[in-house]
Amino acid sequence: MTLILGLTGSIGMGKSTVAAMFADEGVPVFDADAEVHRLQGPEGALVAEIEAHFPGTTSAAGVNRTTLAERVLGDGDALGRLEALIHPAVALARAEFLAAHEAAPFVVLDIPLLFEKGGWDQVDKIAVVSAPADVQRVRVLARPGMNAEKFARILALQLPDAEKRARADFVIPTGGSLGETREAVSGIVRTLSVPRRKPGSST
Numbered sequence: 001m002t003l004i005l006g007l008t009g010s011i012g013m014g015k016s017t018v019a020a021m022f023a024d025e026g027v028p029v030f031d032a033d034a035e036v037h038r039l040q041g042p043e044g045a046l047v048a049e050i051e052a053h054f055p056g057t058t059s060a061a062g063v064n065r066t067t068l069a070e071r072v073l074g075d076g077d078a079l080g081r082l083e084a085l086i087h088p089a090v091a092l093a094r095a096e097f098l099a100a101h102e103a104a105p106f107v108v109l110d111i112p113l114l115f116e117k118g119g120w121d122q123v124d125k126i127a128v129v130s131a132p133a134d135v136q137r138v139r140v141l142a143r144p145g146m147n148a149e150k151f152a153r154i155l156a157l158q159l160p161d162a163e164k165r166a167r168a169d170f171v172i173p174t175g176g177s178l179g180e181t182r183e184a185v186s187g188i189v190r191t192l193s194v195p196r197r198k199p200g201s202s203t
């Protein structure tokens with residue numbers, strides 16, 4: 001039986017960096033955000049539908065995420081319509097990933113909105129990446145196209161870091177060195193790599 005580890009955390013906490021560390025250890029990783037980028041990229045499967053709902057947000061290069069973000073991040077109804085287009089397609093890709101890795105002892109699902117949109121009940125264990133709020137802020141504000149207002153809007157859409165930590169099976173610290181974070185990832189890999197017995201089996 002494959003154990004499913006859900007990896008989540010708030011904006012800029014280091015999910016993508018930590019997901020890459022799990023992949024480096026040979027663990028299959030499903031990256032929900034990468035799937036969204038594929039669906040929204042050049043010739044992406046959802047570009048036409050997004051253009052129909054949000055005219056002027058796409059081009060031959062796919063979705064212009066900066067423009068789309070301006071339309072949806074302050075408008076709950078619009079964001080809900082975008083999520084209704086995207087989340088079912090991501091769920092399908094995730095199911096295909098799980099079917100393709102049935103034989104692995106454990107896999108990682110990198111799901112940014114695990115707590116906010118549901119999904120915690122589809123994983124066996126949860127790892128939350130977490131850094132102090134001031135470190136998170138500096139990291140996020142250094143990103144191109146980011147500003148204090150956009151950051152505040154995104155934070156308001158996400159469960160506070162302290163609540164995520166309280167609900168986690170593992171907290172992966174990302175406020176210190178990359179080496180420390182890698183150590184924490186290796187420890188989780190060692191803990192979870194033990195093959196699980198099927199319920200009721202005696203071997």
Ligand SMILES: CC(C)(COP(=O)(O)OP(=O)(O)OC[C@H]1O[C@@H](n2cnc3c(N)ncnc32)[C@H](O)[C@@H]1O)[C@@H](O)C(=O)NCCC(=O)NCCS
Binds near residue numbers: 116
């Ligand atoms: C709103 C969009 C266009 C903004 O794109 P942009 O490149 O500017 O930002 P990016 O994707 O890196 O997101 C920045 C932060 O916002 C968070 N975020 C994105 N969408 C949402 C959402 N629906 N609710 C809460 N937080 C969100 C991300 O987890 C991340 O922490 C894009 O995130 C999007 O299409 N979102 C809808 C799909 C979705 O829910 N994706 C996240 C889970 S897979």
Ligand SMILES: Nc1ncnc2c1ncn2[C@@H]1O[C@H](COP(=O)(O)OP(=O)(O)OP(=O)(O)O)[C@@H](O)[C@H]1O
Binds near residue numbers: 014016033173179
């Ligand atoms: N110990 C650490 N662990 C993880 N990331 C770190 C650490 N130290 C510094 N960083 C840096 O912090 C940044 C974290 O960004 P990353 O894209 O991984 O976050 P994210 O949680 O995936 O963001 P988002 O939710 O916005 O997609 C990277 O630039 C990374 O190099």
